[in-house]
Amino acid sequence: MFPGSAGSSFRPLLRTGNRFDRDAADRPVVVFEDVYKAFRSDSPVLRGFSLTIERGEFVFVTGPSGSGKSTVLKLLYAAENVDQGRILFLGREIGRLGAASIPYLRRNIGVVFQDFKLVDNWTVSENIALPLEVLGLPERLIQRRVGETLERVGLSGRGRDKALALSGGERQRVSVARAIVAEPAMILADEPTGNLDPQLAVDILGLFEDIHATGVTVLFATHDRSLLDIRPRRVIVLDEGRAFDVPKGLEPAAEGAA
Amino acid sequence: MTTFDRALRGIRSDLRAHLLSVFSVGVAFVCLVATLLVVVNVSKVQDRWQSIGRLSVYLRPGTDEKQVTELETALRGTTGIQKVRYLSSESARRELLREDSDEILSGLPEQAFPASLEVETTEPATAERRQRLVTQLGTLPAVESIEGYENYGKKLSSALVSGVSAALVLAFVVLLAVISVVSSTMRLSLQRRRLEIEVLRLVGATDDYVRRPFLVEGLAQGALGALFAIFLVGVLYLLLHGTVFEQFSLLLGVSPSFLPLSLCLGLILSGGCMGIFAAYISLRKILLA
Numbered sequence: 001m002f003p004g005s006a007g008s009s010f011r012p013l014l015r016t017g018n019r020f021d022r023d024a025a026d027r028p029v030v031v032f033e034d035v036y037k038a039f040r041s042d043s044p045v046l047r048g049f050s051l052t053i054e055r056g057e058f059v060f061v062t063g064p065s066g067s068g069k070s071t072v073l074k075l076l077y078a079a080e081n082v083d084q085g086r087i088l089f090l091g092r093e094i095g096r097l098g099a100a101s102i103p104y105l106r107r108n109i110g111v112v113f114q115d116f117k118l119v120d121n122w123t124v125s126e127n128i129a130l131p132l133e134v135l136g137l138p139e140r141l142i143q144r145r146v147g148e149t150l151e152r153v154g155l156s157g158r159g160r161d162k163a164l165a166l167s168g169g170e171r172q173r174v175s176v177a178r179a180i181v182a183e184p185a186m187i188l189a190d191e192p193t194g195n196l197d198p199q200l201a202v203d204i205l206g207l208f209e210d211i212h213a214t215g216v217t218v219l220f221a222t223h224d225r226s227l228l229d230i231r232p233r234r235v236i237v238l239d240e241g242r243a244f245d246v247p248k249g250l251e252p253a254a255e256g257a258a
Numbered sequence: 259m260t261t262f263d264r265a266l267r268g269i270r271s272d273l274r275a276h277l278l279s280v281f282s283v284g285v286a287f288v289c290l291v292a293t294l295l296v297v298v299n300v301s302k303v304q305d306r307w308q309s310i311g312r313l314s315v316y317l318r319p320g321t322d323e324k325q326v327t328e329l330e331t332a333l334r335g336t337t338g339i340q341k342v343r344y345l346s347s348e349s350a351r352r353e354l355l356r357e358d359s360d361e362i363l364s365g366l367p368e369q370a371f372p373a374s375l376e377v378e379t380t381e382p383a384t385a386e387r388r389q390r391l392v393t394q395l396g397t398l399p400a401v402e403s404i405e406g407y408e409n410y411g412k413k414l415s416s417a418l419v420s421g422v423s424a425a426l427v428l429a430f431v432v433l434l435a436v437i438s439v440v441s442s443t444m445r446l447s448l449q450r451r452r453l454e455i456e457v458l459r460l461v462g463a464t465d466d467y468v469r470r471p472f473l474v475e476g477l478a479q480g481a482l483g484a485l486f487a488i489f490l491v492g493v494l495y496l497l498l499h500g501t502v503f504e505q506f507s508l509l510l511g512v513s514p515s516f517l518p519l520s521l522c523l524g525l526i527l528s529g530g531c532m533g534i535f536a537a538y539i540s541l542r543k544i545l546l547a
Binding site: 077100103104105106107111117118119121129130131133134135139178182 | 259271453454456457458459460461462463464467
């Protein structure tokens with residue numbers, strides 16, 4: 001069990017101070033309500049996109065390149081704003097958060113990218129410790145948590161290595177470790193296996209499943225159909241800017257199919 | 259990891275750019291430090307000249323030794339007069355030619371150099387008191403004219419005002435130079451550490467948290483640049499101390515001195531503040547993006 005990350009121990013950090021909102025525990029983690037988003041006026045990416053993700057769910061978001069998978073995630077961690085509609089995270093509307101509140105939203109969300117986004121000249125530990133340093137935790141606690149997280153992602157003893165010296169799979173593990181070290185309510189994975197070979201991709205997916213088993217909600221964006229076949233999970237298929245929900249997962253692809 | 263540790267990590271990762279920045283800021287500060295050094299010493303000369311008032315009482319040709327002695331005794335007995343020295347025509351000529359061996363001057367006859375009594379007063383002479391003394395001395399039959407050196411004081415005051423004005427202008431130029439240098443370094447640093455900033459913001463760092471180590475780096479560049487300039491001017495000062503300053507001291511009766519510690523600390527602090535300001539305005543654009 002990942003320390004302190006059981007569903008009941010999660011405390012939303014959106015609000016500062018000690019005002020713990022008990023009702024937040026019963027609300028869906030994420031609600032998209034009729035969301036529209038366009039980067040070019042003639043080709044909107046999301047057109048009336050609606051989706052509800054309950055606490056502790058593991059959801060795949062899939063669709064062809066350019067279908068808006070990354071946009072959905074970016075809207076969630078407030079890197080982009082909706083044009084229309086609203087997104088609720090733990091009952092709070094993201095679009096109405098002020099600039100000063102966005103960092104506190106992001107402290108509740110761990111994000112893993114295809115290109116890892118590791119600072120190469122830092123050590124593995126320094127990269128992983130970053131979210132905890134931002135939270136202002138004491139150095140000893142940070143060291144302990146980083147050590148535990150390294151163990152969790154199978155990189156025990158690699159803390160002093162430079163990020164640059166790691167293989168692709170290891171770099172992605174560090175990226176996952178950084179996303180989970182602060183025990184966020186939700187993990188967003190934006191094509192995390194896109195740069196990895198099939199075996200490593202399966203390993204990384206296994207890592208996300210382990211994390212999910214501790215009660216963390218996971219939203220995993222991928223266009224890799226083979227990953228969806230490994231275990232039946234809820235799949236959101238993005239097509240023409242709308243979400244098509246497949247609660248029990250897609251039908252396994254036929255033998256030899258792409 | 260404290261802000262200081264994070265700043266140190268940033269400096270280490272981009273050491274060369276930071277050192278170049280410190281050097282450039284230092285070069286900008288050298289002009290200011292040198293000007294302030296001149297201002298401090300001119301001010302010292304002025305203080306000295308004000309604290310020991312000086313008068314040259316020129317005697318009429320043909321004044322005999324008895325009259326000179328009487329006058330000398332009378333002056334010594336006057337309150338506030340510290341020192342009286344008789345300078346004969348011959349001595350005056352000799353002293354002038356020792357200081358300036360000009361051919362025209364050396365061709366002048368002894369009569370061209372009137373005998374005088376060089377008077378030094380003990381306390382800062384007020385203009386009123388000086389004037390009274392000059393008036394009293396002027397009534398004596400042996401006295402031809404009196405030089406009060408007020409013009410020299412005025413010239414020094416004027417030089418001091420000019421020096422302070424020049425220092426202010428240079429301070430402004432230095433401010434612009436520091437802003438330009440530190441901003442350029444910051445922009446380079448921000449460019450190189452773009453990913454670090456992106457990740458910091460992704461994991462929930464506030465703008466203030468992102469900004470702080472960069473401000474410390476700006477402070478370090480400004481303060482170290484000022485310190486470097488003080489060190490450089492200090493080294494030059496020590497090199498000149500033995501020879502040039504000895505002449506300076508003989509000529510003006512004041513030994514030159516280096517900038518007081520408080521002024522040095524003020525310069526370092528100003529450098530630091532300018533560095534912070536430059537870093538802040540460079541970061542503003544990035545953080546607003």
